[in-house]
Amino acid sequence: MQTVQPRSLPLRLPRVRPGGVLPILAILAVLLVLVGIRQPDFLAPQSLMSFLGRSAPIILLAAGQYFVIVSGEFDLSVGSLVTAQVVVAARLIDSDPARTWPVVLLLLAFGALVGLVNGLITTRLRVPSFITTLGMFLILVGAVYLWSDGAPKGGLSEEFRRFGRRAFEDVPLLGRVPYALLVLVVLAVAAVLLMRSDFGRTLVAVGDNPRTAELSGVRVWRTRTFAFILSGLAAAVAAILLGGYSGVSFQAGAGLEFGAITAVVLGGVALGGGRGAVVGAMLGALTLELLFALMNFYGVSGALRSTVQGGIILLAVAVSATRSSSR
Amino acid sequence: MAAIAAVTLLSLAACATDEPAASPSGSASAATGSGTGDQSKFFVQADYDAELALLDAAPTGPADKPWEQVLNPTMVDTAKFKKNGPHKICFSNAALNNPWRQVGFKTMQAEVEAQKSRIKEFVHVDAEGKDQKQIADINDLLGKGCDALIVSPNTTATLTPAVEAACKAGLPVVVFDRGVNTKCPVTFINPIGGYGFGHVGAEFVSQKMKPGGKVLALRILPGVDVLETRWSAAKVAFDKAKVDVVGVEFTDGDPAKTKKIVDDYIQRYGTIDGVWMDAGAVAVAAVEAFQDAGKPVPPMNGEDQLDFLKIWKDKKLTAIAPTYPTYQWRTPIIAALQILDGQQVSSPWKLPQPTVTQDNLDQYLDAGMPPLHYAMCGCTDLPGYPQRWK
Numbered sequence: 001m002q003t004v005q006p007r008s009l010p011l012r013l014p015r016v017r018p019g020g021v022l023p024i025l026a027i028l029a030v031l032l033v034l035v036g037i038r039q040p041d042f043l044a045p046q047s048l049m050s051f052l053g054r055s056a057p058i059i060l061l062a063a064g065q066y067f068v069i070v071s072g073e074f075d076l077s078v079g080s081l082v083t084a085q086v087v088v089a090a091r092l093i094d095s096d097p098a099r100t101w102p103v104v105l106l107l108l109a110f111g112a113l114v115g116l117v118n119g120l121i122t123t124r125l126r127v128p129s130f131i132t133t134l135g136m137f138l139i140l141v142g143a144v145y146l147w148s149d150g151a152p153k154g155g156l157s158e159e160f161r162r163f164g165r166r167a168f169e170d171v172p173l174l175g176r177v178p179y180a181l182l183v184l185v186v187l188a189v190a191a192v193l194l195m196r197s198d199f200g201r202t203l204v205a206v207g208d209n210p211r212t213a214e215l216s217g218v219r220v221w222r223t224r225t226f227a228f229i230l231s232g233l234a235a236a237v238a239a240i241l242l243g244g245y246s247g248v249s250f251q252a253g254a255g256l257e258f259g260a261i262t263a264v265v266l267g268g269v270a271l272g273g274g275r276g277a278v279v280g281a282m283l284g285a286l287t288l289e290l291l292f293a294l295m296n297f298y299g300v301s302g303a304l305r306s307t308v309q310g311g312i313i314l315l316a317v318a319v320s321a322t323r324s325s326s327r
Numbered sequence: 328m329a330a331i332a333a334v335t336l337l338s339l340a341a342c343a344t345d346e347p348a349a350s351p352s353g354s355a356s357a358a359t360g361s362g363t364g365d366q367s368k369f370f371v372q373a374d375y376d377a378e379l380a381l382l383d384a385a386p387t388g389p390a391d392k393p394w395e396q397v398l399n400p401t402m403v404d405t406a407k408f409k410k411n412g413p414h415k416i417c418f419s420n421a422a423l424n425n426p427w428r429q430v431g432f433k434t435m436q437a438e439v440e441a442q443k444s445r446i447k448e449f450v451h452v453d454a455e456g457k458d459q460k461q462i463a464d465i466n467d468l469l470g471k472g473c474d475a476l477i478v479s480p481n482t483t484a485t486l487t488p489a490v491e492a493a494c495k496a497g498l499p500v501v502v503f504d505r506g507v508n509t510k511c512p513v514t515f516i517n518p519i520g521g522y523g524f525g526h527v528g529a530e531f532v533s534q535k536m537k538p539g540g541k542v543l544a545l546r547i548l549p550g551v552d553v554l555e556t557r558w559s560a561a562k563v564a565f566d567k568a569k570v571d572v573v574g575v576e577f578t579d580g581d582p583a584k585t586k587k588i589v590d591d592y593i594q595r596y597g598t599i600d601g602v603w604m605d606a607g608a609v610a611v612a613a614v615e616a617f618q619d620a621g622k623p624v625p626p627m628n629g630e631d632q633l634d635f636l637k638i639w640k641d642k643k644l645t646a647i648a649p650t651y652p653t654y655q656w657r658t659p660i661i662a663a664l665q666i667l668d669g670q671q672v673s674s675p676w677k678l679p680q681p682t683v684t685q686d687n688l689d690q691y692l693d694a695g696m697p698p699l700h701y702a703m704c705g706c707t708d709l710p711g712y713p714q715r716w717k
Contacts (some may be wrong), residue, residue: 041597042594048591054587122652147531149423149429152426152699153697153699155634155697155698155699165619205594242583246583246612246615247581247611247612251581251583251584252581252583281614293591293594296591296595299595
């Protein structure tokens with residue numbers, strides 16, 4: 001991919017490496033300038049930290065979704081998985097602080113299990129992941145509804161909620177640093193290291209051309225299944241942070257799968273796999289959240305968010321399709 | 328790539344430091360508050376006047392049992408339904424899909440148990456929030472030999488023909504909570520209603536906040552009559568008090584969305600001086616948004632859900648909680664038994680709609696009950712309290 005042949009096509013846009021993070025950094029910078037003009041207060045450490053903290057769940061989901069998408073699949077189940085996790089957590093913890101850590105571990109295991117099932121059904125039973133995870137989405141929605149009689153029960157302990165709500169107070173220069181931001185930074189670094197490891201390269205190779213990967217000795221099904229497990233784990237962490245941020249809610253995860261996919265696409269990751277960086281996906285999520293914040297500052301109705309999101313998906317995929325066809 | 332992430336974070340932080348202490352939120356007023364906008368098409372002046380009058384009306388009936396009380400009763404004869412017991416009572420329920428209905432239904436089941444010498448069988452069918460299912464449910468129940476039918480309709484217009492068909496079958500029909508467009512049921516039971524709810528909250532907020540302050544109104548969703556009436560009464564109160572309603576937002580009843588919306592408004596305007604909401608489910612999320620932003624919680628209204636009452640007391644908020652009392656789920660059972668006895672009942676049966684205020688907060692705040700319980704359940708004297716509601 002590094003060797004770009006100097007074929008000259010007319011009307012060529014400035015050449016950027018496909019899947020690189022430069023475009024998204026540029027968009028992010030433009031948005032930051034716009035926010036700075038409109039609402040300089042927003043860039044003060046205090047509100048910036050709080051913004052990053054509350055964006056942490058969607059950024060983590062974008063990273064999880066990235067693993068799946070770069071390997072050539074989709075995960076539509078993450079939104080309902082987050083909802084299920086929050087509702088399950090509330091019911092199991094039932095406001096009892098002593099149950100916090102066992103439930104946290106259980107949620108992580110549950111997230112990994114859902115990912116494993118998604119992965120095995122997709123790779124072993126050869127069900128397209130779009131359908132597998134759509135089915136999982138519906139199963140989780142129905143199961144949560146059945147289990148809870150349609151209304152959340154119980155409550156989250158303050159100990160559980162602190163991950164998404166509390167912060168290190170009085171940090172020099174930054175002020176208040178949310179725990180969620182710390183979790184995000186640690187996991188983001190882990191994700192980057194993972195993508196630089198053998199596994200990361202294999203994952204991209206599988207997404208780029210599964211046949212070639214198979215022939216060169218990669219067990220494609222195992223790699224892809226692992227990507228789904230990572231996405232499930234990301235959903236579990238996001239659920240812990242989101243539940244902490246806002247408490248029990250039946251809509252905790254509603255629409256997050258599309259948010260994550262939009263972010264990944266915006267971050268320059270090709271749908272269909274094989275191209276893009278995990279940092280791009282996470283920056284995509286950050287950019288999306290910043291765009292929504294900017295819309296808010298300009299008084300644009302929140303109802304327009306999904307429209308904007310849909311527009312971004314279409315535009316980003318169209319741009320990436322043009323770019324790859326002119327390759 | 329780790330370097331890129333680090334650089335990005337650093338550059339974000341750098342942007343933060345060279346930002347001057349520029350004009351605060353005042354400059355953001357170009358994003359003008361939408362004000363209260365046009366009046367809802369659900370608004371009916373006569374109903375509004377009637378409900379506000381009922382807020383001050385004195386109820387008849389036992390003072391310690393508001394679920395048996397009636398405001399401005401008009402009695403109807405029920406001698407033709409007189410029947411020897413014990414009875415089979417059937418209930419077609421719109422849904423159990425929110426904590427309010429869960430608490431209400433448990434209260435109704437407990438009332439049935441309390442009356443078990445007079446009720447031989449209680450049949451409950453949950454329509455799961457679907458009109459078509461409820462129409463079928465009512466039709467099925469008509470063939471099951473019920474002595475009386477209780478209906479809590481999912482939607483008003485669509486369920487009207489099904490209720491009319493039940494009336495024609497000859498058994499006494501009692502409708503409660505949401506209404507139907509027919510007078511054929513023996514009685515229709517509900518509390519004062521949405522105008523009263525919305526008015527109480529809005530009047531409190533506009534009186535307690537600083538004059539000329541900014542109010543944020545949070546609504547669940549548009550187009551539902553009980554919620555539209557709440558907002559339309561609040562709009563009248565806010566317009567009269569000439570407060571600056573900077574936003575009217577829909578939350579879908581979702582705490583996460585609510586917290587973000589409130590946080591957005593705090594960011595945009597620097598401060599918000601009053602919060603009104605049409606239902607209490609998201610009240611705690613709104614309070615938390617102020618707490619987490621390090622701002623004082625302004626005067627606001629919630630509902631009688633215990634999580635809100637608790638945070639109200641713990642954090643010494645300036646708050647009020649109009650209610651849509653869950654004790655109304657007891658009344659249909661009582662009414663059905665009275666009708667089957669041939670006793671006169673009031674039609675319509677307007678129940679009082681108490682408000683939780685600073686003065687009576689302690690009386691309703693039961694720390695042992697779960698956060699999503701509704702204080703106004705009138706259930707403390709019922710069998711199985713408190714375990715049944717936990």
